[in-house]
Each structure stands twice: as structure tokens, then as C-alpha cells.
Amino acid sequence: MIETAIYIHIPFCDHKCIYCDFYSIITYENITNYLSVLKKEIANYATQFAHQRKIISIFFGGGTPSLMEAGYIGEIIEEVKRKFSVNDDAEITLETNPGTVTKQKLSEFKNAGINRISVGIQSFDETDLKFLTRIHDSETAKQTIRDAYEVGFENLSLDLIFNLPNQTKEKWKKNLEEAIKLPIKHISAYSLILEQGTILNKMVLDGKVKMQDIEHDADLYEFTIDFLTSNGFEQYEVSNFAKPGFQCVHNNAYWHYKEYLSFGTSAHSFANGKRWWNLSSTRFYIDAMNKKGNAVAGEETLTQDQMLDEYVMLALRSSGLDLDILEHKFENNWYERNKSTIDEYIAQELISLTNGKLVLTAKGFVVCDELLLHFR
Numbered sequence: 001m002i003e004t005a006i007y008i009h010i011p012f013c014d015h016k017c018i019y020c021d022f023y024s025i026i027t028y029e030n031i032t033n034y035l036s037v038l039k040k041e042i043a044n045y046a047t048q049f050a051h052q053r054k055i056i057s058i059f060f061g062g063g064t065p066s067l068m069e070a071g072y073i074g075e076i077i078e079e080v081k082r083k084f085s086v087n088d089d090a091e092i093t094l095e096t097n098p099g100t101v102t103k104q105k106l107s108e109f110k111n112a113g114i115n116r117i118s119v120g121i122q123s124f125d126e127t128d129l130k131f132l133t134r135i136h137d138s139e140t141a142k143q144t145i146r147d148a149y150e151v152g153f154e155n156l157s158l159d160l161i162f163n164l165p166n167q168t169k170e171k172w173k174k175n176l177e178e179a180i181k182l183p184i185k186h187i188s189a190y191s192l193i194l195e196q197g198t199i200l201n202k203m204v205l206d207g208k209v210k211m212q213d214i215e216h217d218a219d220l221y222e223f224t225i226d227f228l229t230s231n232g233f234e235q236y237e238v239s240n241f242a243k244p245g246f247q248c249v250h251n252n253a254y255w256h257y258k259e260y261l262s263f264g265t266s267a268h269s270f271a272n273g274k275r276w277w278n279l280s281s282t283r284f285y286i287d288a289m290n291k292k293g294n295a296v297a298g299e300e301t302l303t304q305d306q307m308l309d310e311y312v313m314l315a316l317r318s319s320g321l322d323l324d325i326l327e328h329k330f331e332n333n334w335y336e337r338n339k340s341t342i343d344e345y346i347a348q349e350l351i352s353l354t355n356g357k358l359v360l361t362a363k364g365f366v367v368c369d370e371l372l373l374h375f376r
């Protein structure tokens with residue numbers, strides 16, 4: 001059986017945050033149509049892909065999936081379970097924004113089949129939250145986590161963003177301190193990235209906002225690794241930290257180069273050596289699904305070399321590169337070709353080689369992108 005992850009994109013949002021480049025819309029007129037074509041897409045793909053696959057995770061991302069009623073999410077889960085073979089212990093995650101859920105609604109999500117909540121908090125600092133144009137304040141964010149815990153969600157994650165304009169190390173430290181006081185098992189900590197086409201990008205171009213430099217970014221990142229690893233979280237990917245036993249199955253599917261099927265507007269899939277992606281407009285997605293039963297906007301077949309590069313990059317960004325598995329999968333002499341670079345990185349304590357596995361050190365994670373450029 002091929003272990004496969006499923007991603008469902010729910011594009012609806014309350015408003016557009018200034019830094020966001022995810023596909024999202026703030027009109028709700030197509031919510032009902034969207035549900036029916038999502039179910040159609042799931043059923044159509046199942047005829048082609050359900051055979052010999054075990055679904056290990058279902059992840060509702062967005063957008064703001066927690067804006068939907070629990071019944072809406074429940075119908076999608078049921079459809080996936082009807083059409084695919086879903087593991088009994090599959091991880092089923094709902095991205096949740098504070099300010100969109102009550103304790104009662106969280107309980108309903110649990111009854112609908114959700115077993116992991118990932119809360120988009122971004123910061124516990126009121127000034128940062130206002131700057132990021134989030135709809136919630138710090139107390140609402142904390143209460144969302146407490147409510148989720150109290151209704152029985154043990155597997156709780158939160159997202160934070162660092163290197164915000166004017167964010168000092170002291171301010172960032174306070175964020176991390178607030179985070180670990182909460183009953184969470186997982187933290188994703190991302191550096192603020194200036195994405196083209198966002199409102200923030202325009203603000204920077206217009207000189208209204210000044211981004212911080214990369215040295216400060218690296219300093220905050222190093223501090224994050226130190227702080228979280230000394231407080232019971234293990235780093236299992238560049239930006240992700242978990243208490244033992246709570247690594248995100250869905251994220252690991254991407255990083256361990258497992259296959260994934262994705263449904264909804266702008267969703268990307270990867271299976272059978274091919275990658276394809278859906279139309280990036282909810283209206284066009286719905287039209288295409290109704291007219292021809294799929295909404296694929298483009299696809300590519302990966303060459304062995306592309307797959308090798310991606311495999312190496314994803315493994316090194318996460319739990320490490322097992323050289324035996326690599327050789328077995330690709331038979332490409334990758335290690336021999338890169339031995340001198342690896343030896344240099346080992347000497348600089350950027351990477352370690354233990355029992356045939358290459359793993360980035362904390363120092364290596366800080367310069368991960370730069371390191372990866374030198375492998376061939």
C-alpha cells in the first residue's frame with residue numbers, strides 16, 4: 001500500500017492579511033458550490049488513485065477552514081473516508097484562526113472527525129497583531145488553545161512569525177515564553193518573508209515599512225532553536241518543532257517525499273512521479289470541475305535527477321538523509337559525488353554523519369538554503 005497524504009484547500013477568509021500570499025478570497029457566495037465540487041473532485045480522483053493507497057493524513061488548509069461550519073468539514077471527511085482507505089489513526093488537521101471559533105464549535109469539529117488543531121497565532125504581541133492585520137488579539141489566541149485543549153484536542157500546534165519590523169530579540173523571546181505556557185505539542189516558527197503581490201510588499205516599496213536585515217533574522221532563528229530545544233521541543237524540520245511523538249504526519253509526508261493528493265482551488269498534488277496543480281481562481285475551479293470533472297491548470301513529469309534533487313533537499317531540511325535509502329532509491333552515487341563538500345561541512349560542524357545518515361546541525365539549519373546550493 002502506498003502511504004498518501006490528502007490536502008483540502010478551503011479558500012475563504014474573513015479579510016486579507018497584509019503579508020499573505022496564499023490563495024484566499026473574502027467573498028462567501030460560492031461556499032455551497034465549492035463543497036459539492038470538492039466532493040466531486042475527491043470522488044473522481046478516487047477512481048484513479050484509491051487503489052492500493054492508505055491515507056495517513058488529511059489536512060484542511062487555507063484560507064481559513066475554521067470559518068466553515070463543522071458540518072461542512074465533516075461532509076468532506078466523510079467523503080474522503082467513503083472513497084479512500086483512511087488509516088484508523090490518520091492525523092486529521094484543521095487550520096484554525098483565533099476569532100473564528102468558540103469552544104462549542106471546536107467541540108463540533110472534534111465530533112466531525114478532526115483530531116489535530118493548528119492555530120495561526122503569529123504573535124502574542126498586540127502591536128504585532130495589529131501590524132499583521134490579524135482579526136484577533138493575544139487573549140483570544142490563548143483562549144482558542146485552552147478551549148481546544150479542554151474539549152479534548154491533545155494534538156495542538158501553533159504558528160508564530162519572527163523577524164517582524166521592529167521586533168527585538170526580547171520581544172520575540174516573550175512570544176516563545178507565552179507559547180510554551182500553553183498546552184501545545186507543536187510549534188511552527190517562520191521568518192517573515194516578503195512575498196511579491198502582497199500589501200506588505202507594496203508598503204515596503206513605498207517606504208512605509210522597513211524590513212529587518214538578515215543578520216537579525218539569523219540571530220532570532222538561532223535563538224528560537226536554542227529556546228525551543230531547551231524547553232522540550234525537538235526540531236524536526238527547518239521551521240518545525242514538536243514534543244516527542246507529536247511531529248506532524250502531514251508535514252512529514254511532504255518532507256519524506258511521500259505522495260499527496262490535493263483538492264480545491266490552487267491545490268498541488270504529487271503522485272506516480274508527476275506533479276500537477278489546480279486553477280487559482282475559485283470561480284474557474286468550480287466551472288472546470290462542473291464542465292470536465294477536473295480543474296488541472298498544469299502538470300509536470302519529474303525526471304530522475306529532479307526527484308533526486310528534491311529528495312535530498314527535503315531530507316536535509318528535515319530529519320536527515322539516509323545514504324543507504326538514497327542509494328537504494330536512486331543508484332546515483334550521490335554521496336561519492338558530494339563527498340568533499342560533505343567532509344568540509346562536517347569539519348565546519350554544519351552537518352553530522354552518524355550511522356550512514358547526514359543530519360544538519362543547529363548551526364547548519366541557520367544556513368540551510370546556502371548549504372544545499374553546493375550539492376550536485
Ligand code: SF4
Nearest residue numbers: 013016017020062063
Ligand atoms: S487568515 Fe491566513 S490565509 Fe487568510 S489572509 Fe490571513 S494569512 Fe492569509
